[in-house]
Amino acid sequence: MLEKLAQIEKTYEELTEQISSPEITADMKAYAKAMKQHRSLGIIVEKYREVRKLTDDLQGARELSLAADDEDMKQMALAEVEEIESKLPAAEEELKVLLLPQDPNDEKNVILEIRAGTGGDEATLFAAEMLRMYARYAERQGWKMEVLETADTGVGGIKEAVALIEGDRVFSKLRYESGVHRVQRVPQTETQGRIHTSAVTVAVLPEAEEVDVQINPNDLRIDTFCSSGPGGQSVNTTYSAVRITHLPTNTVVSMQDEKSQIKNREKAMRVLRARLQEIEEQKQHDALSAERKSMVGSGDRSEKIRTYNFKENRVTDHRIGLTVHQLDLVLEGQLDDFIDALRTHYQTEKLKVEAVSV
Numbered sequence: 326m327l328e329k330l331a332q333i334e335k336t337y338e339e340l341t342e343q344i345s346s347p348e349i350t351a352d353m354k355a356y357a358k359a360m361k362q363h364r365s366l367g368i369i370v371e372k373y374r375e376v377r378k379l380t381d382d383l384q385g386a387r388e389l390s391l392a393a394d395d396e397d398m399k400q401m402a403l404a405e406v407e408e409i410e411s412k413l414p415a416a417e418e419e420l421k422v423l424l425l426p427q428d429p430n431d432e433k434n435v436i437l438e439i440r441a442g443t444g445g446d447e448a449t450l451f452a453a454e455m456l457r458m459y460a461r462y463a464e465r466q467g468w469k470m471e472v473l474e475t476a477d478t479g480v481g482g483i484k485e486a487v488a489l490i491e492g493d494r495v496f497s498k499l500r501y502e503s504g505v506h507r508v509q510r511v512p513q514t515e516t517q518g519r520i521h522t523s524a525v526t527v528a529v530l531p532e533a534e535e536v537d538v539q540i541n542p543n544d545l546r547i548d549t550f551c552s553s554g555p556g557g558q559s560v561n562t563t564y565s566a567v568r569i570t571h572l573p574t575n576t577v578v579s580m581q582d583e584k585s586q587i588k589n590r591e592k593a594m595r596v597l598r599a600r601l602q603e604i605e606e607q608k609q610h611d612a613l614s615a616e617r618k619s620m621v622g623s624g625d626r627s628e629k630i631r632t633y634n635f636k637e638n639r640v641t642d643h644r645i646g647l648t649v650h651q652l653d654l655v656l657e658g659q660l661d662d663f664i665d666a667l668r669t670h671y672q673t674e675k676l677k678v679e680a681v682s683v
Contacts, residue, residue, distance in 0.1 A: 329424070330373045337366040361432060364493075369423045376416045383409040422672045430531035431497035436599040437470075437529055440485040442505065444523025449482025451508045451633075452525045454656060456486045459502075461658025468492030473592050474580055487596055489532065496531045501644075501667040503529045504630030511636070520636060524629070533598035540594075540601065546570040547590070552581035569593045576600050631663075645670045 340363040343349055349356050386409060390402035439456050441448035456472070463470040469491045476484040490499070506525045511518055552566040566581035567589040578600070580593040632641045633652055640655050640663075641648040647666050649655065655663075 326424070330369075330420075333366055334370050334373060337363065337370045340366065365427075365432070369420070372416065372420045372423055376413070376420050379409055379413045379416055383413065418676075421676060425672065425675050428497070428500075430500075432494055433496045433531040434489065434491040435495050435499055435529050436473075436532055436596055437488045437490055437499070438485070438527070439483070439488075440526045441482065442524035442526050444508075444521065446478065446480050446482060447508070447510075447512045447521055448523040448525055449478045449484055450480065451482075451506075451523055452486065453481065453483045455506060455525055455527065456483065456488070458656050458658055458660070459488070459490075459499075462660045463490050463492070463658075465658050466492060466495075466498070468495055472582070473596060474582055489592075489595065496529065498664055498668070499529045501664070501671065502527050507629040507632045509632060509634045509636070528603075530599040530603050532595065533602035538598045538602050538605070540571070540598070544572050546572060549586060565589060567593050569597055571597060571601060574601065574604055576604070642667070 340359055344356065344359050344363055349359055383406065386402050386405040390399055390406060393399040393402055437459060439452050439459075441452040444451075456475075460470050470488055471491075472486060472488045474485075474487040476486070478484060504527060506527060508523050508525070509520050512521050546569070548568040548570075549564040550566045550568065551564060565584055565586045566579070567586060568577065568579045569590070570577050576597065578593045578597045580589040580596070582592065583589045630642065630644055632639075632643065633655070634640070635652060637650065638652045639648060639650050640652050642663050645666055647663060649662055651659070
């Protein structure tokens with residue numbers, strides 16, 4: 326492992342020199358690629374240097390505790406040994422996690438899809454709240470979120486929404502949000518105060534580049550039509566809305582957000598590529614491993630990953646048994662408690678698998 330870390334540090338230092346050279350700054354594509362790799366390796370190198378310093382300091386403190394003639398100096402050295410020994414294991418564990426094989430999708434932007442499941446109007450209202458929640462979280466992370474398509478309802482909810490989120494390591498943070506989110510609350514239309522349970526499905530798909538997914542133009546059927554508003558109200562008299570059907574998989578993407586047909590087509594192709602990549606990855610994973618299950622299930626109330634209980638101001642993630650009584654803050658985009666805990670949990674599981682396979 327030390328050889329691997331030394332090589333990573335060497336590569337990082339070479340990249341540091343490279344990104345400051347005039348040759349690479351003149352090529353924006355090469356510069357962006359180098360910066361991305363530099364940033365990724367920098368996280369590992371920073372933790373490696375921290376562990377190395379702690380190890381050196383520990384050795385120095387131990388030697389001082391043995392060599393010191395003065396009792397006060399000896400006790401100071403022993404206290405330093407104790408302090409470093411309490412920090413070192415956690416730092417070493419974090420370094421091991423960073424060295425785990427990375428999912429190539431972790432650095433990618435995502436296509437976020439939210440759909441109302443069981444629960445009628447109440448499900449559509451919560452779907453709208455979830456879209457807002459992820460928008461707030463993206464804002465906190467310094468990411469850019471663009472809503473590509475929404476299907477609004479007459480009661481202020483949404484049947485479904487598709488959004489593009491761009492930024493630093495978006496997929497690595499949002500990937501575990503995929504699944505069924507269950508809400509328990511008293512609807513405004515409920516006269517007897519009974520709690521209703523509804524469900525919303527979330528899918529987080531890594532955005533696929535053109536080089537990732539090759540699409541044969543002959544496999545596409547592209548229809549254009551006039552875009553419409555809620556209730557079928559026409560909002561555009563030109564044929565700017567686009568519906569693309571990928572015939573081999575019968576995957577359909579519609580886009581009418583822009584007034585330009587060209588822009589709607591570009592957005593629809595971005596969503597289509599992400600969905601086709603997900604289909605292909607699902608096939609591969611089904612064939613090679615039973616580890617990965619379907620992302621969102623059927624939308625039934627029982628297939629839940631997280632529950633939002635309004636009466637108790639409680640949010641519970643059922644995969645890791647984490648509960649927080651700050652639902653109001655969670656809906657404002659304060660998702661770090663869940664996202665950090667989920668990433669730690671699944672990284673720990675990976676470490677266990679790695680340890681068994683060694």
